[in-house]
Amino acid sequence: MEASVPRRTRIQQEKRELILEAALDVFSANGFRGSTIDQIAEAAGMSKPNLLYYFRRKEDIHETLMQRLLDTWLAPLRELDDVGDPITELKSYIRRKLEMARDYPRQSRLFANEILQGAPRIMPMLEGELKSLVDEKAAVINGWMHAGKIAKTDPYHLIFAIWATTQHYADFDVQVRAVLGSDRGGEGRFEDAARFLEQLIINGLKPAG
């Protein structure tokens, strides 16, 4: 049973979690090449050789982080379901994505960094798992369009637009804050964004009268 997962002691599990948490901080802020093992080790409160006892190579940390990220990152899209009302479904999808940008900005930036560099480490996943999922959900949206529930348009670019607009608030956070200024740049910006995006997209998808 579970032969592929190496057996680990309690300490190993805890320390590995500690390292991954610290590495998420460092990698998401500096990128892979911009981060050093020393930085991660210091953020995790341990020495470099000690960290390397738990992860033998810097890349192993990044790889583990990426695998976990992808599982949770696509969860909102997986939930997009055929059964409900299209408008309600799309609204809550937008809301879930925006909540992830608000609550997990480091994960968003980690992902953005990887894609920006050409996705050298996760390209197979993009062409495999991600593409199939998007194909599947694009078909669902397409069904809604042909049923006259929402306006006919390109479902793929619709998904891109939702990704882009929601993740923008995590990836370009400093720019958003700088532009909004101190008065409007507080936590309320996510509520404003949610209201705006729902109005824009739902209104923009109203079936042609």
Next chain:
Amino acid sequence: MEASVPRRTRIQQEKRELILEAALDVFSANGFRGSTIDQIAEAAGMSKPNLLYYFRRKEDIHETLMQRLLDTWLAPLRELDDVGDPITELKSYIRRKLEMARDYPRQSRLFANEILQGAPRIMPMLEGELKSLVDEKAAVINGWMHAGKIAKTDPYHLIFAIWATTQHYADFDVQVRAVLGSDRGGEGRFEDAARFLEQLIINGLKPAG
């Protein structure tokens, strides 16, 4: 006259351009810390000491690149004008931004990299020049809204949405290609994106009947 600009020979001007062109390749693909002077020098076809003869520090190259970028990067928004028809103005703004994502993807990624890392080198510009420009254009859009020309919504988040969706096709290019696949991932994707975005945003901004 022009005392602030150092006098340069023809060779100096040409070689500096060559270096900046090579550095744009390298920086946009690997980020600042992920890029080495050797890489840039090789891409420019010269030795490292020779490159350092034209730019004394790695950061000088990046800084020059950034200054040039910002001048051209905000040009589309500057052109957004009060005089024309709002819908036409917004449509052509989207089209210009999308053309920049298509024609200058390296510049877009260079900018995205900088923002992702917290904009350490251009923060003053974000809070100064950029914020004033956006404030000014948000006021223009606000005028259209109060005149009943387009639906009332948040002009700042509208601008963010246009930025996010258009730049997405440069910054997340590999993901877009992977998802669209070989059949739809060709150059036609920018035309599809343009059609989709215009429909979405213009439809989404139709004044409430």
Next chain:
DNA sequence: CAATTTTTTGACCGATTGGACAAACGTTAG
């Protein structure tokens, strides 16, 4: 031509990097 200035290069430097390793330390089971 020769003198001067600009451009290019090879060799080199100290700092930082990812990682190896053995020894020391701590914990646990018999």
Next chain:
DNA sequence: CTAACGTTTGTCCAATCGGTCAAAAAATTG
């Protein structure tokens, strides 16, 4: 207690990094 095992650390290493420097080569000037 003690032997075995798991954990931690100091030290070290080769490679790579950004950058210097003096001298050679090339271009420009008189």
